[in-house]
Amino acid sequence: MPMIRFSIIITSYNQREFIKDAVDSALVQRTAEKEIIVVDDASTDGTQEILRQYGDAIRLVCRETNGKCSVARNCGAALARGEYLVFLDGDDALLPWALDVYEQIVEAKTPKMIVASLRHFKGTLPAPQAGHGPRTIRIVEYADYLRKDRTAASSASAMVIERRVFERVGGWPEDIWPMADHDFVLKLGDCGRMVLILTPLTILYRVHAQNTVHNVPAYLPSVQAVIRNERLGKYPGGKHRRFERRALIGGYALTWAAKAIKRGLWWDALKLTANIWPMALAAVTRKLRVRLKGRQGPETIEMPMGWSSGGQRP
DSSP: OOOEEEEEEEEESSOTTTHHHHHHHHHTOOOSSEEEEEEEOSOSSSHHHHHHTTGGGSEEEEOSSOOHHHHHHHHHHHHOOEEEEEEEETTOEEOTTHHHHHHHHHHHHOOSEEEOOEEEEOSSOOOOOTTOSOSEEEEEEESSGGGOOSOOOOOGGGEEEEHHHHHHTTSSOSSOOSSHHHHHHHHTTTSSOEEEEEESOOEEEEOOTTOGGGOHHHHHHHHHHHHHHHHTTOSTTTGGGHHHHHHHHHHHHHHHHHHHHHTTOHHHHHHHHHHHHHHHHHHHHHHHHHHHHOOOOOEEEEOOTTOOTTSOOO
8 A cells, every 4th residue: 555654653541531632633633644543452441432433534443452552552553554653642632733843844854753842731632722833843853862962752642753763673662661662762762863843842741640650660660671671782872872872771760760769769769779870870971061062953944835823724
């Protein structure tokens, strides 16, 4: 079958109250060259009944057994025809101009990876306000992910990956959860040109009680697994990229050690800190280098003529 530009892959598990927002946000994208694949990971709360109401507007896969997020994402990616894979969790949403922004970046830069800018929200999905649509796109282009010198969202919903690169690295890791997103970007670390979007926002990230990120004890063994993978040489780049990889991992580990302390998990935090001090040192050293040298400057891409101030094509 002919290739299209974007495959939006939405994954869900027991997200009945959120999934309609996610799917509707994909359907309203103006870019014609898209397909929408929804993989439900064996929900038991009625999510699948909502999804079946969309009929042929989406390609729906209902798994019989729950396999966690990475399995569902890989399932969707295996069906995709798009040149780029746009991942979206079932409790998040795309802003109406997301694919148009990604299209302009692809045309200008042909990146292997795009990391989007997202906004956290609680409760009802915020509606885009008139006059807040993008007229320009501000980005920073890096030779690859390991070169980035700014904070980047690690949420799967913020990731747009060229399909060939996705296949080359073996897709999402199915042996690490949570922290699959961190392991994934390390596998993509030297895959080629990466574009970080500074503005506009393209993703709405929903904050709610069931967010995995709230489960600090579950993350700590996963941090250790990422550290172990680095020491076993499982990430690309070899010895000459070791410092950059370890600086990233050290930053992740320090973040989760601090969260463990905040939750009163002193022993877990101590064990983690004892295991990461060389990587933590790399993280601090790199941060100081960036402060002294300065960050790579951004550039601007103009949105095409015909866009209104609301970010909608006439």
